[in-house]
Structures are given as structure tokens and as C-alpha cells.
Amino acid sequence: MSEAQRIRREKVLARRARIWAAIEPAAYLLPFMVSILIFTVYPFFNVVFMSFRQGFDLLTNTDQGIGLYNYQFVLGSRDFMNALTNTGIYVAVVVPVSAALAIVLANLLNRKVRGMAIFQTAYFLPMVTSAMAVGLAWRYIFLRDFGVLNQVLGWFGVDKINWLQKYPWSLYALILFGIWSNLPFTIILILSGLQNIDETYYTVARVDGAKSMRIFFRITVPLLAPTIGLVLTINTISASKVFSELFALFNGPGIGGSLFTVVYYIYEQFSKQKHAWAAAAAMILFVLIFIVTMLQQYIQRKWTY
Amino acid sequence: MHTKHRLRLGAAMMLLAVATFFVCAVLVLYANATTPRGPLPEGTVLMDKTPFKWGMALSVVLFGAGFALNHTHTARARIARSATYALLIFGAVLMVFPFYWMFSTAFKTPRETNVFPPQWLPSTLSLDNFHEAFRKAPFARYFVNSVIITTLSVLATGITTILASFAFSRLKFPGRDILFTLLLSMMMVPFEMLVITNYQTIVSWGLRDSLPALFVPFLASIFYTYILRNFFLSVPDGLYWSARVDGAGNWKYLWKIMVPIARPALVTIMLLNAITSWNSFMWPMMIIESTHNRTLPYGLQVFTTEAGTQFNLLMAASTVVILPIILLFLFARKQILRGVARGGLKG
Numbered sequence: 269m270s271e272a273q274r275i276r277r278e279k280v281l282a283r284r285a286r287i288w289a290a291i292e293p294a295a296y297l298l299p300f301m302v303s304i305l306i307f308t309v310y311p312f313f314n315v316v317f318m319s320f321r322q323g324f325d326l327l328t329n330t331d332q333g334i335g336l337y338n339y340q341f342v343l344g345s346r347d348f349m350n351a352l353t354n355t356g357i358y359v360a361v362v363v364p365v366s367a368a369l370a371i372v373l374a375n376l377l378n379r380k381v382r383g384m385a386i387f388q389t390a391y392f393l394p395m396v397t398s399a400m401a402v403g404l405a406w407r408y409i410f411l412r413d414f415g416v417l418n419q420v421l422g423w424f425g426v427d428k429i430n431w432l433q434k435y436p437w438s439l440y441a442l443i444l445f446g447i448w449s450n451l452p453f454t455i456i457l458i459l460s461g462l463q464n465i466d467e468t469y470y471t472v473a474r475v476d477g478a479k480s481m482r483i484f485f486r487i488t489v490p491l492l493a494p495t496i497g498l499v500l501t502i503n504t505i506s507a508s509k510v511f512s513e514l515f516a517l518f519n520g521p522g523i524g525g526s527l528f529t530v531v532y533y534i535y536e537q538f539s540k541q542k543h544a545w546a547a548a549a550a551m552i553l554f555v556l557i558f559i560v561t562m563l564q565q566y567i568q569r570k571w572t573y
Numbered sequence: 574m575h576t577k578h579r580l581r582l583g584a585a586m587m588l589l590a591v592a593t594f595f596v597c598a599v600l601v602l603y604a605n606a607t608t609p610r611g612p613l614p615e616g617t618v619l620m621d622k623t624p625f626k627w628g629m630a631l632s633v634v635l636f637g638a639g640f641a642l643n644h645t646h647t648a649r650a651r652i653a654r655s656a657t658y659a660l661l662i663f664g665a666v667l668m669v670f671p672f673y674w675m676f677s678t679a680f681k682t683p684r685e686t687n688v689f690p691p692q693w694l695p696s697t698l699s700l701d702n703f704h705e706a707f708r709k710a711p712f713a714r715y716f717v718n719s720v721i722i723t724t725l726s727v728l729a730t731g732i733t734t735i736l737a738s739f740a741f742s743r744l745k746f747p748g749r750d751i752l753f754t755l756l757l758s759m760m761m762v763p764f765e766m767l768v769i770t771n772y773q774t775i776v777s778w779g780l781r782d783s784l785p786a787l788f789v790p791f792l793a794s795i796f797y798t799y800i801l802r803n804f805f806l807s808v809p810d811g812l813y814w815s816a817r818v819d820g821a822g823n824w825k826y827l828w829k830i831m832v833p834i835a836r837p838a839l840v841t842i843m844l845l846n847a848i849t850s851w852n853s854f855m856w857p858m859m860i861i862e863s864t865h866n867r868t869l870p871y872g873l874q875v876f877t878t879e880a881g882t883q884f885n886l887l888m889a890a891s892t893v894v895i896l897p898i899i900l901l902f903l904f905a906r907k908q909i910l911r912g913v914a915r916g917g918l919k920g
Contacts, residue, residue: 292823293746300737303793304756311770312762318769326773373664376657388906390665393672396902396909398852400870401891404877405675408686408884416674419690423605448668453913460914509765512854515874531765531855538859543769550766561761 319551324544331544338548347536348549351528354439355508358529362446363503367496369447370454375488377455378462395452403516406445407432410517432518435526442527445513450506454499461495462488494568501564505557511535583643587652590636597628606690675895678888679703686884702889709886710879712893714865715872718784722868723850726788727843733793734842738801739827743813753802756795765855772859782862791850797842800912804838805831841912844905851898869894 318324319338321331342348377387394402409417410431418428431441465488473483511531514521521528521536528536530553537546604620640648678686679702680695707713740746741753771790780786808831816826832839857871867875873894880886902909 290746293740293744293749296736296740296744300733300793300798303733304759304795306774307771307790307792308759308762308767308795311767311774312759314770314773315766327776329773373661376661379657381657381661385906387661387665388910389903390669392906392910392913393899393902394668395913396848396852396898397672397895398854398870398873398898400852400854400873401894402671402675404873404887404891405671405678408678408888409671409674411884414687414689414691416691416693422690423602425605448671451668456910456913505763509763511765512870515854515877519877534765534769535855535859538769538772543773546769547766550763550769554761554763554766557763558761 315547315550318544319547321544324547326541326543338544339552342545342548342552347525347528348530348533350526351530351533354527355510355530357439358443358446358510359504359507361443362450362507363500366447366450366454366503367458367499370451370458370499371492371496373451374455374458374462375484377459391455392452394449395456399449399512400516402449403445403513406441406448407517410441433523435523438518438522438527441517442510442513445517446507446510449513450503454503457499457502458492458495461492464495465491497564497568501560504560508553508557580643580645580648583639583641584648586639586642587636587648590632590639593635594629594632597625597632600625601629672895672899675888675891678884679892681885683883683885687882702885703893706876706880706886706890706893710872710876710890711864712869712872712876712890715867715869716893718787718865718867719851719869721784722787723847726791726850727846729788729792730794730797730846731839731843734797734801735827735832735839737793737798738805739823739831741798741802742805743827743831744823757799760795760799768856768859771856775860781860782866784866786860787853787857787866787868788850790856794846797846800842801835801838804835808834837908837911840905841908844901844909845912847901848898848909 320334320336322335322337323332324338325331373391377384377391381387409415412418412428412430412432415431417431418426421429429437431437469487469491470483473487478486509531510529514527514529514532518527521532530549534546534549534553537543537549601622604622604625607620640652677693677695680698681692681702682695682697685692685695741749775781775786775789780789812830813826816830821829852870853868854870854874857868858874861867861871873890876890877887880890
């Protein structure tokens with residue numbers, strides 16, 4: 269091989285390597301990006317667009333104009349207002365109550381207790397099991413005539429409650445089930461927040477003779493504040509999507525459609541082939557979630573110890 | 574009195590108080606439980622609860638007196654410890670109860686499910702309800718579908734996640750970090766919003782009411798990629814360059830070195846994905862129509878409309894749905910919990 273040939277060959281190899289270096293990342297990203305673009309990015313913008321399309325037909329992908337008609341319809345509908353109220357009450361109760369219970373339980377679990385494996389299994393099982401399946405067990409627990417909850421309440425002299433078929437009670441049943449199923453996830457997040465607190469703070473406080481109540485409110489709570497903020501946000505978002513629980517407990521949105529939730533409303537419009545209405549309702553849900561997330565990030569930035 | 578005796582007396586009083594309180598409380602609850610509802614028949618003698626209520630009040634006083642005699646550091650620590658366990662056990666019982674209720678009802682006879690007060694233990698341990706449920710609805714088929722969908726989804730997402738995480742952490746290309754940030758912001762979009770278009774896409778591909786429709790939209794995940802990318806970023810650069818010097822290309826480095834190192838993170842991702850996929854409910858309900866394409870949770874929902882109030886059958890079917898995940902959780906508890914602590918399993 270002459271010197272000239274060798275140099276030319278090296279140049280070719282170097283160019284190939286350069287080209288490959290440029291293509292390689294694209295090759296690694298291709299399967300991921302294709303899937304995400306088709307099933308996450310495109311759907312998002314498409315739904316935003318769809319929510320403004322009047323008289324939209326999904327199968328032919330045609331509409332009769334662009335406007336705010338879908339939003340007017342959704343915001344004017346009784347079911348959607350009902351859904352907003354129910355979802356609002358559900359979130360307003362489930363999120364703080366499960367956070368408060370989780371703070372107590374996580375503090376207990378954070379002590380050196382024996383039988384941790386058993387406690388972990390007991391506390392965290394509801395998180396991994398299908399809401400539909402355990403919800404059915406709850407439906408049986410809530411039954412008016414043969415339910416075990418009414419039996420236990422009866423021991424304390426409470427009369428039988430129609431948990432599943434009477435409006436405000438059905439919402440309370442949904443809330444109880446919601447707290448129970450949200451608790452494990454909340455405990456785990458708070459527990460990992462607790463474990464990230466530097467042990468030195470406690471040692472110093474104890475050396476200074478601080479009482480445990482004082483330690484809890486002066487050290488644990490402030491240092492846990494960012495975690496609590498995160499938990500409240502994540503839970504607000506996930507609780508505002510309450511849906512499959514309705515099928516498990518009531519086979520639908522409660523007696524006479526009294527227990528609509530936002531996502532159930534979306535599903536209902538969707539199955540009635542009113543896709544643009546579903547899109548508008550989904551947009552409203554998204555905007556609400558977006559506001560909550562922004563609010564949390566704003567507070568988080570303002571409120572760092 | 575000698576200090577030692579005072580402490581012993583205090584401890585004994587506290588123990589006695591706890592025992593008395595417990596016994597009296599149980600007796601009061603028993604009295605309530607056995608009191609018939611409605612108008613009482615002539616000549617019924619009700620159990621008198623008053624002495625037990627007094628007993629409860631007295632035991633509180635006794636406990637206070639005992640604590641006054643023995644409020645040493647050890648006694649306080651013991652009380653705090655017992656209270657911790659008592660609260661934890663009480664909570665654990667409440668959390669586990671629905672599962673116990675499901676499993677025990679799965680063995681009850683139809684008659685035993687419709688009585689008041691409810692029967693807390695089944696009289697037999699026969700598998701009749703499971704046979705009956707499997708006869709009334711094709712749960713075996715649902716089960717196979719769920720296994721297929723979960724496996725395919727976990728494997729496919731695993732591969733796309735590994736490749737993308739590697740590109741986002743190790744490879745260099747213009748706009749990499751901006752692109753990644755934009756993708757992360759998409760995580761805020763609720764899944765419920767995307768399904769409307771995804772339905773449209775799947776229908777236009779002619780995949781409606783087919784098994785592929787159940788996993789094709791879930792071949793990649795931004796969240797799992799985010800977790801794995803962070804793990805990859807924590808691997809020191811030196812490893813990469815020494816592998817390159819030894820002649821390993823990116824591909825070889827990724828599969829021979831990075832993937833084995835990242836095994837814990839990968840296992841966590843796959844477990845979370847398996848759980849989410851197994852439990853997925855809304856999407857199958859939207860896209861599937863035929864019986865033979867249903868997955869377990871959706872099949873269970875349809876079964877509730879068929880089996881109505883036969884809770885022995887419903888609970889047997891529910892048991893079949895959750896048992897695989899419970900087993901998975903028992904075997905891989907630590908990995909799953911580690912993943913959840915990073916915010917997995919939730920939108």
C-alpha cells in the first residue's frame with residue numbers, strides 16, 4: 269500500500285466515523301422517539317386542537333368550524349359541574365387526610381421497629397393491587413345489609429348506612445376507599461423524606477434537651493416541608509383523576525349519575541362518541557393540573573428552609 | 574417506700590390497667606353486638622354495660638396513678654414503644670382487612686355471603702367459587718391475555734428505555750438537554766387526555782379490539798427513561814473511556830457494562846411497569862370489545878355486571894386478579910418500594 273493510498277483510506281475511515289457519530293444518537297433514540305411522538309406528543313397537541321373543533325367526527329376526522337362551542341357545552345352541562353364538585357370534595361378531603369395519616373404512620377415506621385417486613389407488606393399492598401379488584405372487596409364491605417362496615421358501626425350503636433346507593437354517603441364511601449388506597453404511596457414518599465433528614469440535627473437537639481414534641485415540630489416538620497409539598501401535589505393530581513374506583517364501588521357514577529367525576533365525565537362523553545366534548549373536558553382537567561403543579565413549584569421556591 | 578418497690582408497683586398498676594381496659598372494652602362491644610335492633614320482645618334481659626364502662630374509666634385512673642409512681646426514663650420509653658406497636662398494628666389490620674375479606678369471602682358459600690351479621694370465617698375451604706367463576710366467564714383467557722400484554726410491554730419498554738437513556742446520558746448531540754427537558758414537561762399531561770387521540774390512531778391503524786392495541790401505545794415511557802438516565806449519569810466517566818480504549822464501541826459498552834451495572838434500576842423500572850400494565854383498566858375498556866381480547870381488570874368489571882351480587886364469585890375472581898401481583902410484591906418488595914419512592918406508579 270502506497271503512502272497516498274494509506275492517507276486516502278484513513279480519511280475515508282475518519283469521515284465514516286464522523287458520519288456514524290452524527291447518526292448514532294439518532295439510531296439509539298429512534299424507537300423511543302417514534303413511540304413518544306405518536307402516542308404522547310402528537311396526541312397532546314391533537315387534543316388541544318380537537319377541543320376547539322365544532323361538530324368534530326373522529327372517524328372521518330372532519331369538523332364544522334373552530335370555536336369555543338365545546339367548552340361552552342361542557343362548562344354549561346350539569347353533569348360536568350356535578351363532576352367538578354364531587355372531584356373537588358374528593359380531592360379536598362382525601363389529599364390532606366391521607367397526608368396527615370401518612371406523616372404519623374411514617375414517623376412510627378421510621379423508628380426501629382421489629383417485623384418491618386410484615387408492616388411494609390401490610391401497609392403497601394393496596395398500592396400495587398388493581399383498584400378494580402380491591403374496590404370490589406370494598407363494595408362488599410360497604411353493603412348496607414350484609415356489609416361488615418355497618419356491622420362494626422353497629423357495635424358502637426350506629427344505624428345501618430346505605431353507603432353505596434345514597435348520594436352523600438356514596439361520596440363518603442369513595443373518599444374512604446380513596447384514603448385507604450392513597451395512603452401507602454403517601455407513606456412511602458414521606459418515609460423517604462424522613463430518611464433523608466440528617467441524623468445530626470436530632471442528636472444535637474437531644475443533647476440540648478429538646479422534648480420530642482418540640483423536635484417533631486421544630487426539626488422534622490420544617491425539614492419535611494418540601495416532601496410534604498411534593499406529596500400534596502402528586503396526590504392532588506392523581507386524586508383528581510379518580511375513575512376506576514367508581515366502577516369498582518358503584519358500577520358507574522353512582523345512583524342516578526349523582527357521583528360523576530371529571531375523568532368519568534371524559535369517559536362518558538368519549539363512549540357516547542362525543543369526542544370533542546371529551547377533549548374539552550380533558551383540556552379543563554389538564555389546565556387545572558397545570559395550575560396545581562405551577563403553584564406547588566412556586567411555593568416550593570418561596571418556602572425553602 | 575423503697576424506690577425499687579415503688580417502681581415495681583407502678584409498673585404492675587399500669588399493666589393491670591391496660592389489661593382491665595382491654596377486657597372491659599371487649600365486653601362493652603360484645604354487649605352492643607348482641608343487642609337486637611328494633612323493638613325488644615317482652616321479657617328480654619339486656620346485658621348491663623354500666624360496670625364495664627366504670628371499669629374502663631377506673632383503668633384510666635389506675636394507669637395514671639401507676640405512671641405517677643413510675644415515670645422513669647425506661648417506663649416512658651416502654652410506654653412509647655408499646656404505643657408505637659399498638660398504633661402500627663392497628664393501622665396494619667385496617668390496611669390488610671379488605672384483602673382478608675376478599676380471600677375469606679372467596680371460600681364462603683353463597684348463603685354465607687348474605688347474612689347479617691356477616692360471617693367472618695368461611696365454613697369450608699373448597700375451591701367451588703373459583704371453578705364457578707372460571708365457568709361463568711373466561712378468566713383463564715383473560716389471565717393469558719394479561720400475561721402476554723404485560724410481558725410484551727415490559728420487554729419493549731425496557732429496550733426503548735435502555736437505548737434512549739443511553740443516548741440522553743452518554744452520547745452527545747446538539748439540543749440533547751433541551752429535548753430532554755421538553756419531554757419531561759410532557760409528563761404533566763394526564764394520560765386521560767391522550768387516550769382520546771390514541772384511540773383515533775389505533776382505530777385508523779385497524780388495530781381496534783385486538784391484543785396489539787393494548788400494548789402498542791405503551792412501548793416507551795418518559796418517566797422510566799428519566800429514572801434510568803439519572804442512574805446512567807451517576808456511572809463515572811472513567812469506566813466509559815477505559816472501555817473505549819479497550820476497543821469497545823458504544824453498543825458493546827451499553828450492553829456489556831452499563832446494563833449489568835444498572836440492573837437494580839432496571840429491575841425496579843420493569844417491576845413498576847409490570848404492575849401498571851397488569852392493573853391498567855381505562856384503556857382496555859375503551860379499545861376492547863370482544864370477550865376473548867379482555868384483560869383481567871376489565872374482564873372483572875364485565876363480570877360484576879354479570880355476577881351481580883354473588884360476592885363469593887366476585888371475590889374469587891378478584892383474588893385471581895390480584896394474586897400474581899401480591900406474589901410479585903412479596904418477592905420483590907424492596908425493589909418495588911425503592912422505585913415508588915421516586916414517584917413511580919402515579920401519573
